Amino acid sequence: MMDIDRMQDNFRKIQSELQKKISLTDDFNKSAIKLVAGVDLAYWKDENGEELAVCCIVVIDFDTHEVIEKKHYSGKIEMPYMPGFLAFRELPLVLKTAKLLENTPDIYMLDGNGYLHPRHMGSATHASFYLNKPTIGIAKTYFRVDKKLTISSLKTRWAVIRILS
Helix, strand or coil: CCCHHHHHHHHHHHHHHHHCCEECCCCCCHHHCCEEEEEEEEEEECCCCCEEEEEEEEEEECCCCCEEEEEEEEEECCCCCCCCCHHHHHHHHHHHHHHCCCCCCCEEEEECCCCCCCCCCCHHHHHHHHHCCCEEEECCCCCEECCEEHHHHCCCCCCCCEECC
16 A cells, blocks of 8 residues: 555645646536435444445436435545545445435535545545536535645635536
């Protein structure tokens, strides 16, 4: 396995390449939203100390708020937690769970930051490139770097991340 420093350097390179594809143009047709997916993960350790997680996705009808579908997928966590690189830890389970969906969400809401990130590549932004859908990051706490909020780097009140061709 790669050492942590080399792994983080590699992850930064991937984030930098993806960052070039971010668009903060608000041209998303909000009236076209029919299905919204909420995504979250829960972690635990088994009796051998292995870290596991379950990813749950709930799809709701945007207008009626009716639950349309619920899917989950659990598995071993392969990456240690590293601030700024949560997507590399969680995305494998998110993508496996998303493949189980029978309905195609118009937008995904993920537990985690999106644009509010030192490289503007929080887990929600990162996921948008693999889910091929707009994402919204909803974090329990703001991402912190050296005990300072990165909120100052956010120039807009909210942003929809879309992929530039």
